[in-house]
Amino acid sequence: MPGVPIARPDAIRRHNLAQLLGQVHRDGELTRANLTERLSLSRSTIGALVADLTELGLLDERVPTGGARAGRPSHVVAPRPDGPYAIAVDIDVTHLTIAAVGIGGRVLNRHTLPMGPRPGPADLVARHIVAEAARVGAEVDKRAWPVGIGISVPGAVDWHSGTVEFAPNLTWRHEEFGPMVAALAPRGLPVVVGNDADLAVIAEHLRGSGRGSDDVVYLIGRVGVGAGIIVNGAPLRGHDGYAGEVGHNVVDASGPACHCGKRGCVETYVGENALLELAGHTGPVTAGSLGAVFAAATAGEHRATAAVRTVAAALGRTIASLVNVLNPERVLLGGSFAEVFRLANAEMVQALDSHTMGAPRNTVQLCAARLGNDASLLGAAELAFAAVLADPLLTRSA
Ligand SMILES: [Zn+2]
Structure with missing residues (x-):
């Protein structure tokens, strides 16, 4: 015919x-x-x-x-334990995690490097990544082989080129980061770069709290704040890959100064710096300082509890806007937002109820993300595995 x-x-x-x-x-x-x-x-x-x-x-x-x-x-x-593995990298403001991840999403080994108050310039981080990738590779089965390096960055990433256009909390602007890492990595090893929340939602959709739903919003709460979005089963990237920069939506133009240069961004109300400040902590965000606030709130300490509740209410309003625009089935709370949700569920739900249109509110479920702090790392592995999964005949044996 x-x-x-x-x-x-x-x-x-x-x-x-x-x-x-x-x-x-x-x-x-x-x-x-x-x-x-x-x-x-x-x-x-x-x-x-x-x-x-x-x-x-x-x-x-x-x-x-x-x-x-x-x-x-x-x-x-x-x-196979001696099959291909992805080198997955998660760059956070305070630390760098790098892991070998096998087919099935199994973490074979991992290294975490503290990065001080900031990871430093992009070329230095690129050198750290390639050095750590070699260490990680030396620890896996000798017959296993890497399929690529997938990197999660807390910032706006041009997904065509791997350029980090703007990562305010890293103070990076227009860094050609993907090509920078590729130039240092073993020849021919593909390097792919994505935004942390975009990658986290891919991992949660595949093997976490987003599984079984085709309309998912994942909100990441770190020093920075962002959203990864799945619509009709597919990631929502936008024209260049910058979709989901919820943290820099301005809710009050006369509000607190944000690292991005504007005032009153969502991040200045719900990010980890905002939480610590509300709880009366001075100094930079660390796992220890955040843990102390959550422990104090769990114990019912007044100021910490009030801080968590204030963040929860602001987050509920942010989620309400997303629910009105996107009509998701599930909203997943990742990073420190998972703990805020656990400790101040009522405040978050009340703010959501008060600020959403009725119909989309009726169906949306809020839940803590299941993969915890590994979501972006596992999403970065998915990025590195994508080509082999799309066409297994492309793989190469060592
Ligand atoms: Zn901002």
Whole structure:
């Protein structure tokens, strides 16, 4: 029939390989019987695809032992411990985390470097990343091989070029960070860069609190504040990749000064600096100072409790605007917002109730993000794995 495209057999095979690998990446160990059912393919086709992915060094297969059931048990297909891994990097204002992450999202090893009050200039951070990537790589199975470096940055990232356009809390402006790391990394190793909240929502959608929902907003609460957004099952990037900079929406033009140069941004009311200041802490944000505020609020100490409640109410108003605009099914609270939500749930919900339109409020659920501080790191791994998951035949064995 003229005009009807016909899928070529190798295109179908590539598609099926990607589908099968994607299932194991998302859910971990699966039996051949599971895969046959999920992919609606014949048992012999599944057998051939598993053989291909095993040959490529991506998956492993074993016959389960034990069990009292009669009959031949279905083979179990799983990620290989000596298979490919992503080098995932999470740059936060106070520290840098770098990890080797295998297929299935398993963290194989990790290093965390304190970065002082600020990580320093981009070229210095790029050198740290490449040095730590080598250490991380030396600790994994000798037969394993890296597929790429995925980097999470707390700032606006041009996703086409890997340029960090503006990361106010790092004091970086127009840093060609992706190319900078690639120039120092082993030749040919792809380097991809994304915004921390954008990457966190990808990880939460795949294996955290966003799983099973196609309309998710993830709010990250760190020194900076941002949103990662999934709409109709796909990440919302915007034209250049800058969508979700909720932290710099101005709510009061005469409000407190923000690191971005404006006044009265959302971040100045709900970011970690705002929380510490409200609680009477001076000095920079550290895991210790934040932990102390949350511990004091948990114990019912007056000023810490009031600080957490004030932040919760401001956050509820911010969420209300997002709910009105995006009509999400779930709003996930990540970073320090998870703890604010736990301690001052009532204040947050009340602010949300008061400031949303009725209909979208009725269906939205608020929940703490499940992956904790690893969400951006695991999202960075997804970024590095994306090409292999899309076309497993592109992988290369060491
Ligand atoms: Zn701002």
